[in-house]
Amino acid sequence: MIHNNRIIILSLYLLIMNLTLFIAMGLDKSKARKGAWRIRENTLFSLCAAGGSIGGILGMLVFRHKTKQATFVYGFPIILLLQIILVACLIVMTGK
Numbered sequence: 461m462i463h464n465n466r467i468i469i470l471s472l473y474l475l476i477m478n479l480t481l482f483i484a485m486g487l488d489k490s491k492a493r494k495g496a497w498r499i500r501e502n503t504l505f506s507l508c509a510a511g512g513s514i515g516g517i518l519g520m521l522v523f524r525h526k527t528k529q530a531t532f533v534y535g536f537p538i539i540l541l542l543q544i545i546l547v548a549c550l551i552v553m554t555g556k
Contacts, residue, residue, distance in 0.1 A: 485519025
């Protein structure tokens, strides 16, 4: 029961982080078109590192945002890959 609760909480957390970064990418693109206030790149990368990497990648593709910046084009997928490796290592180490 406790194991299932942890999975549910982790899943909800990741869903929220990915939706947050996806929306942030859309907002930042909209603001860029209007020449208005922008979301800091550090904030976008922090959301990505905090578990929103898939939302960030989808945001880049859907909104065509940050697609010319190598730091985003390569950075978001690299962070996702590192997160996958981390999860795989944790699974192996815990034997589950």
